[in-house]
Amino acid sequence: MTDIELTAVTKTYGATTVLNELSLSIKNGEFLTLLGASGCGKSTLLKLLAGLEPPDSGEIRKGNINLLAQTPAERDCAMVFQSYALYPHMTVGDNICTPLYMNTMSFMQRLPGVRWLSPSARKHIRTAHEQGRKIAKTLGIEHLWSRKPAALSGGQRQRVALARAMVRRPSLFLFDEPLSNLDANLRQSLRAEIRQLHDELSVTFVYVTHDQHEAMSMSDRIAVMKNGRILQLGTPAEIYDQPQHRDVAAFVGAPRINFLPITRDSQGRASFQGQNLGQMLPATVAEVGFRPHTASLKPQANALKINAHVVLVEYTGAERIVTLTTPENINLTIVLDSEPNLRTGDDLTLFIPMSHCHAFDSEGLRLMPLCVPLSCAA
Numbered sequence: 001m002t003d004i005e006l007t008a009v010t011k012t013y014g015a016t017t018v019l020n021e022l023s024l025s026i027k028n029g030e031f032l033t034l035l036g037a038s039g040c041g042k043s044t045l046l047k048l049l050a051g052l053e054p055p056d057s058g059e060i061r062k063g064n065i066n067l068l069a070q071t072p073a074e075r076d077c078a079m080v081f082q083s084y085a086l087y088p089h090m091t092v093g094d095n096i097c098t099p100l101y102m103n104t105m106s107f108m109q110r111l112p113g114v115r116w117l118s119p120s121a122r123k124h125i126r127t128a129h130e131q132g133r134k135i136a137k138t139l140g141i142e143h144l145w146s147r148k149p150a151a152l153s154g155g156q157r158q159r160v161a162l163a164r165a166m167v168r169r170p171s172l173f174l175f176d177e178p179l180s181n182l183d184a185n186l187r188q189s190l191r192a193e194i195r196q197l198h199d200e201l202s203v204t205f206v207y208v209t210h211d212q213h214e215a216m217s218m219s220d221r222i223a224v225m226k227n228g229r230i231l232q233l234g235t236p237a238e239i240y241d242q243p244q245h246r247d248v249a250a251f252v253g254a255p256r257i258n259f260l261p262i263t264r265d266s267q268g269r270a271s272f273q274g275q276n277l278g279q280m281l282p283a284t285v286a287e288v289g290f291r292p293h294t295a296s297l298k299p300q301a302n303a304l305k306i307n308a309h310v311v312l313v314e315y316t317g318a319e320r321i322v323t324l325t326t327p328e329n330i331n332l333t334i335v336l337d338s339e340p341n342l343r344t345g346d347d348l349t350l351f352i353p354m355s356h357c358h359a360f361d362s363e364g365l366r367l368m369p370l371c372v373p374l375s376c377a378a
C-alpha cells in the first residue's frame with residue numbers, strides 16, 4: 001500500500017486562507033493526529049482528504065493516483081464525526097449495516113420495495129448483517145442491535161458510528177474530534193479502544209483533535225498545526241522533547257511549559273536575572289522554555305538559576321504543583337515530587353539544568369543550545 005502525499009495544498013474561504021501551501025506525507029498504516037487550536041484548519045484538511053471539499057491549489061496523491069480526480073465514494077475512506085451522524089429512525093443494526101449493503105447493491109436493488117423481493121438483494125443484506133454483528137461484538141454493542149440512537153448513551157452512539165465506519169473495511173479512517181462530546185472517563189477508555197482498533201486493522205488513521213492528551217497517547221506521529229500550516233510533524237516524544245517552535249512547546253505538556261524572556265547585558269550578552277548566559281545560549285535567543293517537571297530546588301552546575309516567590313502550593317497526592325512569580329512578574333509553574341516544607345510566601349531559587357532548557361528566537365523558532373558549559377555568574 002502507498003503513502004498519501006499532500007503537496008502545497010491551499011484552501012481559502014472568501015478572503016480567509018485556511019490552509020496555506022501545506023505539504024504532508026501520511027505513511028501507509030500510521031496513526032497520524034492533526035493537533036491544533038480551534039480554527040487552525042484541521043477539519044478542513046480532513047474534508048480535503050475525504051473529497052468533501054476541493055483545494056484551491058496543490059496536489060493530493062496516493063502513489064500514482066490523483067485523489068483529487070476521485071469522488072468521495074471512490075476514495076475508500078470512512079469518516080467518524082464528533083456528532084456521531086447516526087440515522088435517528090434506524091436501529092443500531094441498520095445504522096451499522098445500511099451503508100455496507102447499499103454500497104454493494106445495484107440501483108434497482110436499492111429501491112425499498114425491490115430490496116426485500118430480490119433474493120440477491122436479501123443475500124447482500126444478510127451478509128452485511130453478519131459482518132455488522134461481528135464488528136458490533138468487537139465494540140461491545142451487540143446487545144444494542146435493535147435499539148434506536150435516542151435510547152443510547154453518548155459513548156454507545158460513538159461506538160455505533162465507529163462500527164459503521166469499520167464495517168466497510170476502508171483503507172483510510174478519518175476521525176474529526178470523535179470523543180469531544182463524551183465525559184473524561186469515557187474519553188479515556190474509548191481513546192485506548194480506538195488505538196487498539198488501529199493496531200488490529202493495520203490501516204491508516206488520520207485523527208483530528210485539539211486535545212494534546214489524546215494526541216500524545218494515541219498517535220504514531222503528530223502534526224501540530226497553526227494558521228493553516230504545520231509547525232512540526234513528529235512522534236509524540238519528538239514533539240514533547242524537541243519542540244521546533246515555541247507554540248509547539250506551549251501546546252503539549254501539562255502543566256504548560258514556562259517561558260522566560262531573555263534580556264541583554266551591557267555587553268549585549270544574553271542574560272536573565274543578572275546571570276550571563278552568553279556562553280550557553282545562542283546570540284539570537286529571545287526566550288527560554290522549561291517544563292514544570294524539570295525544575296529543582298537543589299543547587300547544581302550548568303543550570304539556569306531563577307529567583308522566585310511562592311504564590312500557591314497545590315497537593316495532588318503524588319506530587320505538588322507550585323505556582324511562583326519572579327521579581328520581573330513572570331508567572332511560573334513547577335511540579336515537585338517532594339518538598340515537605342514549601343509554603344505560600346517563601347522565596348526560593350530554582351535550578352533548571354541547561355540540558356532541559358529550550359531556546360527560541362524572536363520568531364519562536366528553536367535554537368540549538370551552545371555546547372560550552374556555563375559558569376553562571378550571579
Ligand SMILES: Nc1ncnc2c1ncn2[C@@H]1O[C@H](COP(=O)(O)OP(=O)(O)OP(=O)(O)O)[C@@H](O)[C@H]1O
Pocket residue numbers: 013016018036037038039040041042043044045210
Ligand atoms: N464552509 C466554510 N465557509 C467559510 N469558512 C469556513 C468554512 N469551513 C471552515 N471555515 C473557516 O475555516 C477556518 C478553519 O476551520 P476548520 O474547521 O478547518 O478548523 P479546525 O481547526 O478544525 O477548528 P475546530 O477545532 O474548531 O473544528 C475557520 O476559521 C472556519 O471558520
